[in-house]
Amino acid sequence: MENVEVFNPENKGRGLKATKEFWAGDVIFAETSYAAVVFDNLTHSVCHTCFKRQEKLQRCGQCKFAHYCDRTCQKESWVNHKHECAAIKKLGKAPNENIRLAARILWRVEREGGGLTEGCLVAVDDLQSHLDNFDQEEKNGLMEDVQSFLDYWQGKQYGMQYISHIFGVISCNGFTLSDQRGLQAVGVGIFPNLCLVNHDCWPNCTVIFNNGNHEAVKSMFHTQMRIELRSLGKINKGEELSVSYVDFLNLSEERRKQLKKQYYFDCTCEHCTKKTKDDLLLAVKDGETKPSESVVKEVIQFSQNTMEKINQARSEGAYHEVIKLCRECLKKQEPVLADTNIHMLRILSISSEVLSYLQMFEEAAENAKRMVDGYLKIYHPNNAQLGMSVMRAGVTHWHAGLIEVGHGMICKAYAILLITHGPTHPITKDLEVMRGQTEMELRMFQQNEFVYYKMREAALSSKPITVMQEPNNENQNTIFHKKQ
């Protein structure tokens, strides 16, 4: 941890600052989890050690609850699973993820003490729990958790206050873990050093979860699952390090509300203070016939109502209905709202995702292109969400046979992900392969369009297209996992 030091900035909690200069893509620090668990609904499909999603997992013969890729993952887990295994057997079932995580933390505290452990800049005892900020509902939830915990826990007796503290820590510091492709949230973990990095809506760092590399494990290079704090641009020695706890794609007022509700602070970052980019997110069509204020208001109201219907239809899997609603809404929005307007971008994002899933690639590509053009004006050029969106748009264009734009997008996404995810991350590696493939196809296309289309036809008929992942409803845009 020689790259950073803890300090106390003015008007906010303690933070971390750089002790030397960094450049875009530098890993400032990496950290393995202090404790982590798989979400309740995925305990059979995600490895409990490396959090990769796998077709076939082996389960623990003792508790029949824990699942692993193989012996390597099982062996590695034993030190954390030993007590858990016995407690699950005794209780007859596994408690929910929150309880499991609290117990894993306390078993570790029991083993190593609650003070500073190796590689940590802050002790678990000293992490923020914000219990004083809890409202009545949150307090009730906490009491329920503590009760279930006591039914499950076997070990040293801890006071109610200390157990509550641990649940408070989980509630405001639990980091969301994703699968190896970064497509699905699969678990939650505690990373003490990361907890020290303060929020900024326009941050100088990003945090990425890397599930680790199995091949590397086998060849004795031990690459565990870990998070990495990566620099998004030049950072000077002494500068405070920051990450964004929420998605930037929101009006400053909305972001501030979300931060207050989830993390109990008022954001005073420069982008919130100056309301930077709010103008773009609210922009209306500019031209000879500028729409009147009342028309704009009506369209926004219509967009919000449609969004509710879309979410409903999407949760029921009624994807054709989603498409119908999106088309209707876009038709209303197009003469009135600018392409960077948040309401239009949200519809474009959902419609391109669902159209891709339904394999209506041409319309999906058109919407994805407009979405990406808007995103490029709003997001930080090295934003991870931007990179992922450009990647998906590129794949959609490739599916639609629009190889030139598709290849351009894949290259763009690759450049962003090299910084935000790093060259060894599985998604970056996928992109590298795609970049090679689309480059070759583009060359073929430029030499002879007819031959290119013939080849494509043949390739698509001999091999079923890799269908896009089913759209999911979960909001993965906050980095910390808050119990709902």
Ligand SMILES: [Zn+2]
């Ligand atoms: Zn595994």
Ligand SMILES: [Zn+2]
């Ligand atoms: Zn077990």
Ligand SMILES: [Zn+2]
């Ligand atoms: Zn802010």
